[in-house]
Amino acid sequence: MSALLEVTGLSKRYGAIEALRAASFSVAAGEILGIIGPNGSGKTTLFNCILGQTTPSGGTVRFRGIDLTGASPLTISRRGVGRTFQSLQVFGSLSVRDNLIAAAQELTGSMPTRLFAPSDAGMGTRADTMIQRFRLDAVAALPAGRLSYGQQKLVDIAMAFMGEPVLVLLDEPAAGISPTLVEELRTMFEGLNRDGGATFVVIEHNMDFVMRLAHRVLVLAEGRVLVDGPPETVRVHPKVMEAYLGA
Amino acid sequence: MSDIVQLVASGCATGAVYALAAMGFVLLWQTSGTINFAQGEFVMLPAFAMLAGLRAGLPLPIAFVVTLLAAGLVLGAGFKRAVVDPIVRSGVLPLVVATLGLSLAVKNAVRVGYSAEAQPFPQVLPGGTWSLLGVHISIADLGTLVIAGALLAGLHWFITRTLFGRSMQACAQNPDAAHVLGVDVRRMILATFVINALLATCVALLVTPVWFAKFDMGDGVGLKAFFAAIIGGFNQMRGALLGGLLLGLLENLAAAYVSPAYKDAVALMLFVVVILFRPEGLLGRAQERTV
Amino acid sequence: MSLGLSRARWLALALALGLLVLAPLGLKRFGLYMLSLWCVYVIAAHGLNLTMGYAGQISLGHAAFLGIGAYASALLVRAGLSFWLALPLAAALCVVCGLAVGFPALRVQHHYLAFATLGFNALVWLIMRNEEWLTGGNFGIRNIRRPSLAGYSLDGSLAYYYACLAGVAVMSYALAYLLASPWGRAFAALRDNPIRAESLGIDIRAYTLAAFAIGALYAGVAGAFFAPLVGFIDPTPFNVPTSMSFVLAVIVGGIGRLVGPYLGIAVLILLPEWLRGLPGEGLAKLAQEWYLVGFGALVMVMMVWSPGGLLGLAARLRGHRP
Numbered sequence: 001m002s003a004l005l006e007v008t009g010l011s012k013r014y015g016a017i018e019a020l021r022a023a024s025f026s027v028a029a030g031e032i033l034g035i036i037g038p039n040g041s042g043k044t045t046l047f048n049c050i051l052g053q054t055t056p057s058g059g060t061v062r063f064r065g066i067d068l069t070g071a072s073p074l075t076i077s078r079r080g081v082g083r084t085f086q087s088l089q090v091f092g093s094l095s096v097r098d099n100l101i102a103a104a105q106e107l108t109g110s111m112p113t114r115l116f117a118p119s120d121a122g123m124g125t126r127a128d129t130m131i132q133r134f135r136l137d138a139v140a141a142l143p144a145g146r147l148s149y150g151q152q153k154l155v156d157i158a159m160a161f162m163g164e165p166v167l168v169l170l171d172e173p174a175a176g177i178s179p180t181l182v183e184e185l186r187t188m189f190e191g192l193n194r195d196g197g198a199t200f201v202v203i204e205h206n207m208d209f210v211m212r213l214a215h216r217v218l219v220l221a222e223g224r225v226l227v228d229g230p231p232e233t234v235r236v237h238p239k240v241m242e243a244y245l246g247a
Numbered sequence: 248m249s250d251i252v253q254l255v256a257s258g259c260a261t262g263a264v265y266a267l268a269a270m271g272f273v274l275l276w277q278t279s280g281t282i283n284f285a286q287g288e289f290v291m292l293p294a295f296a297m298l299a300g301l302r303a304g305l306p307l308p309i310a311f312v313v314t315l316l317a318a319g320l321v322l323g324a325g326f327k328r329a330v331v332d333p334i335v336r337s338g339v340l341p342l343v344v345a346t347l348g349l350s351l352a353v354k355n356a357v358r359v360g361y362s363a364e365a366q367p368f369p370q371v372l373p374g375g376t377w378s379l380l381g382v383h384i385s386i387a388d389l390g391t392l393v394i395a396g397a398l399l400a401g402l403h404w405f406i407t408r409t410l411f412g413r414s415m416q417a418c419a420q421n422p423d424a425a426h427v428l429g430v431d432v433r434r435m436i437l438a439t440f441v442i443n444a445l446l447a448t449c450v451a452l453l454v455t456p457v458w459f460a461k462f463d464m465g466d467g468v469g470l471k472a473f474f475a476a477i478i479g480g481f482n483q484m485r486g487a488l489l490g491g492l493l494l495g496l497l498e499n500l501a502a503a504y505v506s507p508a509y510k511d512a513v514a515l516m517l518f519v520v521v522i523l524f525r526p527e528g529l530l531g532r533a534q535e536r537t538v
Numbered sequence: 539m540s541l542g543l544s545r546a547r548w549l550a551l552a553l554a555l556g557l558l559v560l561a562p563l564g565l566k567r568f569g570l571y572m573l574s575l576w577c578v579y580v581i582a583a584h585g586l587n588l589t590m591g592y593a594g595q596i597s598l599g600h601a602a603f604l605g606i607g608a609y610a611s612a613l614l615v616r617a618g619l620s621f622w623l624a625l626p627l628a629a630a631l632c633v634v635c636g637l638a639v640g641f642p643a644l645r646v647q648h649h650y651l652a653f654a655t656l657g658f659n660a661l662v663w664l665i666m667r668n669e670e671w672l673t674g675g676n677f678g679i680r681n682i683r684r685p686s687l688a689g690y691s692l693d694g695s696l697a698y699y700y701a702c703l704a705g706v707a708v709m710s711y712a713l714a715y716l717l718a719s720p721w722g723r724a725f726a727a728l729r730d731n732p733i734r735a736e737s738l739g740i741d742i743r744a745y746t747l748a749a750f751a752i753g754a755l756y757a758g759v760a761g762a763f764f765a766p767l768v769g770f771i772d773p774t775p776f777n778v779p780t781s782m783s784f785v786l787a788v789i790v791g792g793i794g795r796l797v798g799p800y801l802g803i804a805v806l807i808l809l810p811e812w813l814r815g816l817p818g819e820g821l822a823k824l825a826q827e828w829y830l831v832g833f834g835a836l837v838m839v840m841m842v843w844s845p846g847g848l849l850g851l852a853a854r855l856r857g858h859r860p
Binding site (some may be wrong): 060091106 | 586717718719720721723724726727730731733734735736737738739740741744745748
C-alpha cells in the first residue's frame, strides 16, 4: 500500500541558510508520526513547505499519490489536510462554535450557494459534537478571544479536525498547557486516530507526550532527518542524544 | 523635433520632482511600514511656511532654510513622536487612518485659517528659454532638473556611500537583522522621517512657483508620489527615481499628443499596467509570502 | 433566517425606527433634507464598513461609486426608465466597476487596493468632468425629479424622506442578513486571521473581492437616492476628499460594527449642522468653519486612544476590552 504522505528530498533555503536539507520520509494511513528535534532544526519549516505556506527550494511532497509541492494552502486544505500553528490562531471575535463552523464551512458547496445556506452552513451538528468531544461546552458561545490559553488551544486543535481531514499536522499541540490537559489531549488524539482513522503528524518538544502517543518518531536536526523509527529505538539512539546535547 | 525635446525636458523636470516626493514616501514605507497619506500636505505646509516667512519680510533663501529646519523638526521628528509612535503599536490600519485625519485637518486648517485662494509665490528659477541648435528648453525646467537631480544624486550618494546611509538601507530591508548587527534602528527610522520632511520641503520650493500655494496643492503631489513609488518598485529607492521620471515624462507626452484633459489619469494607467504585468514594480524585487 | 438579535436589541431597534419615523414632527424642510441626506450617506457608509471592517481593506474610492450610482440612475431616468429599474441597474454597474478595480489590485498585495481605489476615484472624477456629452461636464445634470411609487409622488420633502428611510432600513436589513449567513462568518474570519482562514479553505481573495464589490453596490444605491434628493449632480462631491471623509466617518463610528455607520455619518454631517444652530453667532460660525479640522484631529486622537471608534470607547467605558 502506498504511503498517504510522501516527502522526498525536501529542501528550503533562505539565502545562505539551509533550513531543510533533502528531508525524506513517508507516513502511512492511520499512523501517528511524531517529529522531534532541537530548536531551529527545521520542523516548522517542514510543515510550512508541506502545507503550502512556503514554497520549497527543492524536493517533492506527494499526498495520496498526487504531487502537491508548492500548491496553495487553499488547495491543500481542500484535499483533506488540516493543521494547527505553533502560535495560537483562532478567530478572536467569533464564538467558539462559530470558529468551528468557520473551520469547515468552506469545504463543501460553493461560495454562491453558501450565501443562501442556513446560518450554520449545515455544520452545526458537527460543531456541537466537536464541542462535546473537546469538553468546550461551557464556553461554546463565548468569543474565542476571551478564553484562557489552554481553552483557545483546544479550540485551535478542534478546528483542525472540523474538516474531517484525512491527514492532520499538529505543531506543538502540548505547548503551554497544564499536564492534566496534556494527558487529556493525548487520550483525545488516540481516540480520534482510532475511531476516525485520521493520520497524524505531530511536532513536539514534550518527549513524554510524543513517545507515548506516536507509533513512529522522526528526529530532525539541522534540517536533516537523523533517525526514523519506533519510539523505543529513538529514545535511546546515540545520534539523538548528540543532536540535543551537542557533540 | 524641438517640441519633443522641450516636452522631454519638461517631463523629466516634473518627473524629478515626483521622484523626490516618492523617495521620501518609499523611505518611510520601507523602514517603518508607515504609509503616509498626508505626504501631499507635507509639501503644502512648507509652501505656506515659506510664504509666511516672505510676508514677514525674510528673503526667500532664509525663509527656505528656516522652513527646512522647522519641517525637519515638526513634520519629521514631531510627526514620528506624536503621531506614528503611539499609533503604530495598534497596527498599520490605524496609522493610515491617522494620516488621513491629519491630511483632512491640516488642509482645512490652512483653508479656513489662511485662505482658500491660490497664493502667488516668487519665481525661484529665471524665466526664458535656452536655445541650442534650434532646440528651445525653458530655463526653469532645466533648473528644476538640475536641482532635483542634484538632490537625488546627493541622496543616492548618502544612502550608498556613507555608513549612516547604508545602515538605513539595512534597516529598510531587514530591521531585525540590522538591530542584531548593532544598528540603532530607532534612530535610523527617525532619520528617515526627517529626510522625508526635508525632501518634501525641497519639492515645495520647486513646485510652488509654478502651481502657486493653495490649501489643496498636496492632493496632486501626494497621488503622484504614491503611484511613482509603486510603479518604480516600492521596495527599492531607485524605483522611486525611475517611477517618478517615467511618470513625469509620460504625463507630459500624453498631454501633448493624446489628451490634455486626462493628463492626471496617466499615473493610474501606468499603475494598472504595472500591477497586472509586473506587480513588484519596474525595479522591485518580488517578495515572498511570509507566514 | 434569524438575525441572532436579543429581545433587548430588537426593542432598541424598534425604538430607533420609531423615532426616525416621528422625527419630521419637529423638523422643517431643511431638517428633513439633512436627515434624508443622513439616510443616504449611511447606506453608502454601510458598504464601506463591510469593505473596511470585514475585509480589512481601505477603500479611498467610495465617493466614485456614489457618483457612478448617481450619474447612472439620473441618466437612465432621463432616458425614460423608471427610477425603480434604474436603481438596481446603477447598483449593478457599480458592482462591475468594483470587480474591475478589485480583481487586479488584490492579486498583488493586500494594501494595493487602497491605491487602486485612489486612482480609480481620480479617474472617474476626470471622466465626470471631461465627458460633457455624457455627464454634462462641470455643469452636471440639472432638474432631477423625484420618482413616484405606485402612483404616489415622492416629490415633497416628507415623502422623499420616508423613501430614504425605507431605503436605509431595507439595505440595513440586507446587510444584517448577509452577516448572519456563512458569508458573514467568512468575512469575520478573514478580518480576524487571514492566514488561518486560508489554511481552512476560506478563499480570502474571493471574499475580499466580494466585500469590496458589495461595498460598491451599497454606494451605488446611495448614489441613486442622492441624485433626486439634491435635485442636481455635478462632479464636485464625488472626489477623493469625500472618499476620505467617508473612511473617517466609518472609523469614527466604529469600524466593523453594524451600528457604526449611523453614528459616524451623524458625526460627519448632522453634528456640524447642529453646532451651527448654537447660540452665539461667533461660536457657531467658528464651529462650522473649523469642523473638518476638528474632525480630522478627532480621528487622530481616536487612533491613539480608541482605535475602535466611538463604539470602542463606549465598550471601554462599560468595562469590556474594545
